[in-house]
Amino acid sequence: MNYRELLKDKKRIVVKVGSSSLIHKETNKLDLRKLEVLVRELSDLHNQGKDVVLVTSGAVAVGASAFGMHGKPVELKKKQACSAVGQARLMMIYQKLFSEYNQMAAQILMTKNTMVNNLNRINARNTFEELLELGAIPVVNENDSISSYELEMLESFGDNDTLSAVIAGLIGADLLILLSDIDGLFTDDPNTNPDAEFIDTVEKLDDRLLSMGKGPKSKVGTGGMATKLTAAEIATSAGADMIIANGRDFHIIHKLIEGRKYGTLFAGNKKEEFYLIDYIEKLL
Numbered sequence: 001m002n003y004r005e006l007l008k009d010k011k012r013i014v015v016k017v018g019s020s021s022l023i024h025k026e027t028n029k030l031d032l033r034k035l036e037v038l039v040r041e042l043s044d045l046h047n048q049g050k051d052v053v054l055v056t057s058g059a060v061a062v063g064a065s066a067f068g069m070h071g072k073p074v075e076l077k078k079k080q081a082c083s084a085v086g087q088a089r090l091m092m093i094y095q096k097l098f099s100e101y102n103q104m105a106a107q108i109l110m111t112k113n114t115m116v117n118n119l120n121r122i123n124a125r126n127t128f129e130e131l132l133e134l135g136a137i138p139v140v141n142e143n144d145s146i147s148s149y150e151l152e153m154l155e156s157f158g159d160n161d162t163l164s165a166v167i168a169g170l171i172g173a174d175l176l177i178l179l180s181d182i183d184g185l186f187t188d189d190p191n192t193n194p195d196a197e198f199i200d201t202v203e204k205l206d207d208r209l210l211s212m213g214k215g216p217k218s219k220v221g222t223g224g225m226a227t228k229l230t231a232a233e234i235a236t237s238a239g240a241d242m243i244i245a246n247g248r249d250f251h252i253i254h255k256l257i258e259g260r261k262y263g264t265l266f267a268g269n270k271k272e273e274f275y276l277i278d279y280i281e282k283l284l
Contacts, residue, residue, distance in 0.1 A: 182246060
């Protein structure tokens with residue numbers, strides 16, 4: 001089966017971008033040109049009649065930059081303060097850029113408790129559905145300013161990798177795109193093993209592949225390959241295809257939707273017994 005050819009027909013798409021794809025490494029400030037491209041790409045997907053959800057990192061990094069800090073803070077209360085300032089700044093920029101393309105952006109801040117609590121999860125799903133029905137583009141981030149658990153245990157959501165997969169499962173998305181600072185899945189760490197081979201397509205996730213998540217982590221982001229494979233397990237089990245690709249150039253989004261061979265594609269294999277809460281509880 002040509003999985004790439006089917007990507008152009010996807011109707012509900014979640015795109016996750018990591019901090020390393022949004023921030024100038026030298027200054028820890030936002031890369032505004034890249035943000036403009038990202039918003040234009042998502043707006044064009046929306047203009048094609050597709051539902052689009054953006055899961056974005058970057059709030060803590062933006063807040064740290066606003067306070068004149070070099071790099072992300074270590075202390076929890078400083079992270080929360082940076083998030084409070086950074087999230088507002090980040091959303092203001094997204095609102096401005098999306099409005100230039102006549103799109104309405106809606107902010108949704110989530111914590112792990114949102115997904116674990118049954119009533120909260122249902123309310124969250126209903127909010128997403130209504131926003132998409134009204135033609136808005138939800139912009140999602142973890143609510144780091146109040147969520148000490150996520151900030152202290154950041155590996156559990158892994159720079160929003162897992163959160164984006166959980167959202168894909170929650171809203172019945174048929175495609176999840178993870179954009180980070182890696183090209184995709186390799187048989188080994190390409191930074192240390194020159195013989196590592198690139199994996200174009202994964203038709204079925206098995207224990208061998210899941211155990212390969214020991215790749216490098218960027219200095220800006222927090223999600224390594226392990227969190228991306230966890231995301232792939234959740235997304236594909238929910239029935240969505242997932243792609244891990246390099247967010248160096250956000251023009252890659254329309255190229256992926258056109259079926260071009262970038263990144264690693266994980267084919268959706270919906271499990272009849274799939275219950276999202278089971279996967280969330282495994283992360284606790």
